[in-house]
Structures are given as structure tokens and as C-alpha cells.
Amino acid sequence: MRADAVRNREAVLAAAGRLFDAAADPERVSMDDIAAAAGVGKGTLFRRFGDRLGLIRALYEQRSVELHAALATAPGRPAAQRALDLLEAMLRFKLDNRVLALALENAGAGSPYRNEAYDRWHALLTGLVAEARGPESADYLAHVLLAAVRSDLVEHLRDRSDDRWTAGLRLLVRSVLSPAEGDGTTPIGRAGPGASAAPTASPEPAADRPHTR
């Protein structure tokens, strides 16, 4: 890569980072804005990053180095603890990089799920869920745990105190990552043994009639 190309790449990433940090809404940061702020032609942006999503992804990768550290703290700890660490790290990242994270989740052709990074986190979490509570529906539960720290939800609950966030996350992870009880066909109402507040079962499944598709 030519020297000026490297220089410009840096300039663009820096400018984009600044603009996203300052913006209230990712959609208010246009490619023209970024080009102008970087002191670079628009063509250069697209030549280097392909399209808007490419630029956002590059910026995300650059900033998420710290996030990957959470992955490294692996060894002997219980799966549930590791899952909680991971989710808390993601939460913190999304609080610190609000607009960028929002941009990434919205920019992908409509879906946050068409994203290599997501797949990595999801695979990791799926493993932890399976380890903690068994393989049944582990992948779906992993999706749900990740959805619990989706950018726009974080944004929606932004003014919450850290304590409240941590408490909610902790409760969630503890609930979901407790080993499965029962056989999956028991009506939901009954919780574990000794649950006093649990409503006594009043069957009526009515749940799974095959719905139209």
C-alpha cells in the first residue's frame, strides 16, 4: 500500500471516529461529512473502504481491540461467570461507543446479524450456554443474551445507573444459565422445587398449534 494511502486511511478513520462520537445519531454522519473532515476526496473513502458499512466496520474493528481482551480471560472460571463477563464487556463497549455501535448494527443491510463479528460472539456464547445448562436451545438462548445488550436497547436505557445495568444483566445470566430443570414439556408455571411464589400449574398448553407460514 502506498504511503499516502496509509496516511489517508488513518486520517479518515480518525475523522470518522470523531464525528461518530460527537453525533447524536449515526445517520447524521454522512460520507461527505467524513471526507470533508478528513480533508480527503469522497472517492478516496469509497476506494479504501468499499462502502459505508466497510468504513464503519473498520472503525469498529479498530476500537474493539479492548473488547477481545474479555475473550482472553478464559481459563478455569465457571461458564456463567464468563458469559456475564462477556456481556458486561459488550455493554461497556456500547456505552462508550454509542453511536458507532448503533451505526454498525443498523448499517448492515438491514440486519445486525449479517456480521462476522456477531457470529464469533454468538458461537462463543453458545458454547458457554451449553456448558452451563446443556445443549438444548443453547444457540437460541445465546442470541437472546446478545439481544439483551443490543445497541438500541442500551441506547434506550442509557440513563440507567451502572448498578442497575449490572444487576439486570446478572439476574438475566443467572436465570438463563442455570442448568435446565424438568423435561421441556412440563408447563411453564412450575419452577424449581421449593418455589413458593411460583403459580401452581394450570396446564392448558395451547402453545404450539402449528401457525400459518
Added chain:
Amino acid sequence: MRADAVRNREAVLAAAGRLFDAAADPERVSMDDIAAAAGVGKGTLFRRFGDRLGLIRALYEQRSVELHAALATAPGRPAAQRALDLLEAMLRFKLDNRVLALALENAGAGSPYRNEAYDRWHALLTGLVAEARGPESADYLAHVLLAAVRSDLVEHLRDRSDDRWTAGLRLLVRSVLSPAEGDGTTPIGRAGPGASAAPTASPEPAADRPHTR
């Protein structure tokens, strides 16, 4: 409202419905498309519905009548069961109205949460969560449950069998809506003393301290 206005309103909703049902991606249905398909000027669209979001909302309201039925099935059943019913109804709705649901969740100024309908569901679910497991973090857990059936997640897992969906949802609701155990301060890894499966209960109210805002 004038007669022609009524007629046109219907025509627009019908056309929009058809177009969204046929489209693969909500963004591929433009306001011009809808106006043309309805045999109506563009100005009419905007005069009647304000903006794109308004039109989508109107269409959503029209189609979600059935959904509200799920709300009516209230009385004596356990909270967890009612929550599951609600989530399954939402899932079914989003499978049947894929593109429209996606449109609604994306169209809101960036956020699916800036939406009156969402608030209603969330309030209802929060109540159920509190009833089933206590008030602690109930509102956050309700958000998470709703996130478990978000349109784009549903879209991502679209090819799943109905059985798998139901199983996952059931497991999730059962986990999250079991009465709270533990005291919320114990590190997750350690379940109760010697508890390998179900942690022993140990209340701890301490639920809703006034959080910072």
C-alpha cells in the same frame, strides 16, 4: 373526513400491504411505489399519513388487531404462561408479517423503542415478570424477553421449524420467569452452597432503590 379521502386511505393501505408482503426488504418499498400502486398522488400519501413511519404504523395497527386478542386471554392463568402466550403471539405475527414488522422496527427514528405499541407490550410484560419472579429488574427482563422476538432476529432464524422456536421460547420464559433465587450479590459462578442444580432460595428484597437519573 371526505368520501374520496376515505377511499384513498383504504387504497393506499391495501397497496402498501401488498407491496410489503411481496418485498424481500422493507427499504425496497418506496413511497413512490406505494403511491403508484394505489393509483394516487404522492402528496396524498403524505397528507394522510404524515410520513413513511406514519403509514407503516397505520398498516401495523390495522394488522395487529389479532395480536391484541392475545392480551385479552388474561384471567386466572399463571403469569409465566401468559407471558409465553404473548411472546408466541408476537412471534407468529412477525413470521406472518415479516417485512412489515421489519419496517416498523427500523423505520422509527433509528429505534424500535420509540414506539407507543412497544411501550404497551413492555408494560404488560413487566407486570407479568414482577408477578412471577418479583419486582427486581423486572422492567429490564421484560425488555430482554421482547428482544427475544425482535423482527430481525426472527428474520435471521427464519428457517427454523416452529417446534424449535417454541422450545426455545419456552425454555427462555421458564428460566427468566422462575422466582428469583439467591441474593443478587453472590458472584454468579457460585450457586448456593453445594447446590449443583437448583440454587437454594434466600430472598433479599432490596429491589427498587431509587436509581440515578
Added chain:
DNA sequence: TAGGATGCGGACCGTCGGTCCGTTTGAACT
């Protein structure tokens, strides 16, 4: 230092959501 490849910039394009305004139409009143 000459040549070719790489990169650059910004005018340009198609599309989209939304606005404007001259024209038409429905209906209330005589």
C-alpha cells in the same frame, strides 16, 4: 529520470423522503 501503476478528488448520477401549490372535488347551504 522515465514509466507505469496506484491513488486522488470532486463533479456527477440515480433514488429517496418530503414539500409546494395550482387545480379539482365533495358537500353544505340557499
Added chain:
DNA sequence: AGTTCAAACGGACCGACGGTCCGCATCCTA
């Protein structure tokens, strides 16, 4: 029926955006 006017209509128009194109400048190699 005729008069009147608020309401509604429609489509040309606008500004903004993401993305493309291509003549020109810049860097690297021999």
C-alpha cells in the same frame, strides 16, 4: 340546481444521500 369554499388531490420539484467515474497527481521501481 346553483353557489361557494374548505378539503383533498397530484405530480413537478427540492435537498440530501450513497455511490460512481475519470482525468490528473503522486509515489515507487528500474
